[in-house]
Amino acid sequence: MSYVPYHQKDTITMLAGPCSIEDAEQMEQVAACLEKNKLSWIRGGAFKPRTSPYSFQGLGEEGLSLMAQVGKRHNLKTLTEVVDTQHIDMTINYVDGLQIGTRNMANFELLKAVGLATSENHKPVLFKRGMAATIDEWLAAAEYLTMGGNPNIMLCERGLRTFENATRFTLDIAAVPVIHKRSLLPICVDVSHPAGQVDLVPALAKAAVAAGCDSLMIEVHPNPAQAKSDGPQQLTIAQFDELLEELRALAAVLGKSIV
């Protein structure tokens, strides 16, 4: 790892893709859009940590395989969430990066196991903030990952549970400059989960770029109305194309490009 602070770099890494990996056609359409836009990653969940046990739980290994195939076909790196220590080895065989979700920020045994499993290959790990965690708690938890020997960790602010219910979660945009001040780790902002609704996503994404994020996470789906999870917050491909163009113009003002 270089000790040049990450936020002095001139790129913003876009982590876009559907909430859940659902089928080959869905992944193909999203991946084609990302490749056409010269982006480098695709995201998607195969093991979904759903609030209700009756909601779609994800395709599991079949989903990982679908994502690995479109990633190869479209020259995209692949990112997916790991929710259980017993899935780590299998997941690592399919994807380029692992995500730890908000509900597992304090699952320290999972963090230790992911840190160990990535200690030699240094696969990127996207580490989301717990929805009720302070920045101190989040940074302390991140050390469970780095102490295994993988420095390739990116933090991800994704909104907090507060009294406010006009949005799904309250996006703590101040986390971006605070993390830049307190940590050498890069900071991603997931703008889809705090928004909860498509129409709020563009403003949150622009705010994240303006605040100096190193990466953005945005959910996109070819047909959000039919999505098996998080339909109301997922952009269509046309909406994503349009927003990306606006974000690129804003990033350019800051001397950055979106990759």
Ligand code: PEP
């Ligand atoms: C996700 O990104 O797929 C996800 C479940 O997010 P979070 O952990 O932030 O709810």
Ligand code: MN
């Ligand atoms: Mn989601």
